[in-house]
Amino acid sequence: MLRVLLITDTDKPIGDLRQALARLGYEMLAEVATPTALPRVVEEHRPDVVIIDTESPSRDTLEHLAVMNETAPRPVLMFSNDDDHQFIRDAVNAGVTAYLVEGLEPARLAPILEVALARFAHEEKLRNKLAQVESELADRKVIDRAKRLLMDRRKMSEQDAYATLRKRAMDQGMKVSEVARQLISMNDLLR
Template sequence: MANLRIVVVNTIIHAGDEDDEFLRAQAERARVLRIGLLEAGYDIIASLPPDMYLPERISQLQPDMIIVDAESDARDVLEHIVIATRDERRPIVMFTESDDTESMEAAVAAGVSAYIVAGLQSDRIKPVLNVALARFKREQKLLDELSDTKSKLAERKVIERAKGLLMERQRFTEEQAYQKLRSMAMSKNLKLSEVAQRILDVEDLLG
């Protein structure tokens, strides 16, 4: 997927003496990353600073992937990205010089799909992003399946409660209560769980 729409978040502040070796190294990292992305055919739609407006900007741009270019500890920017991707998850790749365990753990907790330490080379970027995207899709599928399972369990509980209520109020057997729910669902063109929830809602109102 070469035409990925990417937002690069650069935690490096370009300020001070231009002859500073540290700043030159930072600038070179950013240059190599940009070249690697462009050579691989990716679409860099924005390069953003890690400020308080980052969540809003990401929401407006709707990128396919977020890349964080961090020289060292980037916990502040990760907090902003967590907020920005809370409602709509996106793959996040972090290139950094920090091999600190706490930084890695913070990145993973923030939802980073790939954490790449040192050795940033332009020809490595495409395979790294491909792996990150595949991992993100797999994790997203697992999360969706987990959410679906939880939803089904919740629906089952609602149906069981409504059945129990009908058995108590109408002196139905379990099978009769189920058939009653099923009949009501079919006549109203609703899901079984929706009819069950309506019955429970009415019971709560009547009290």
């Protein structure tokens, strides 16, 4: 059962949306927060999905959404009366998964939520893959720097320098990149 957090910055009643989601079997969190409380409430309640009901996304709403997306990303659906293309782009850049202009039928909520969840899961896989590739690239750079140090100081070939790092890593039960970082740190310390 998905846990849903509703956020609103409008004066209109949000009860219809809450009831429609509850009828679809979603667990509705008790708190209907304001956009300014978004990062704190998401951290405290850890919803599976966030739904924002707004007349038009304000800069404050988008800023708080961007902060939440950095610290605790979640799929976010935004219902709005504003169909301005720039607002939509700004909302998506801040972390909105699906932006819907008002007039939504409650019966369409479930498929829209499913699409938003699938899109978020796909983006999460891409983010994780990017983080992994960036980490591997950073490790590769560190290893290359350590190899250059060994090649310069010990007059080794690149292959011998790597073999030395690899052997040290195996002897110490560490990754080659960790040994390379230690070597670079020691070199920096001895300068």
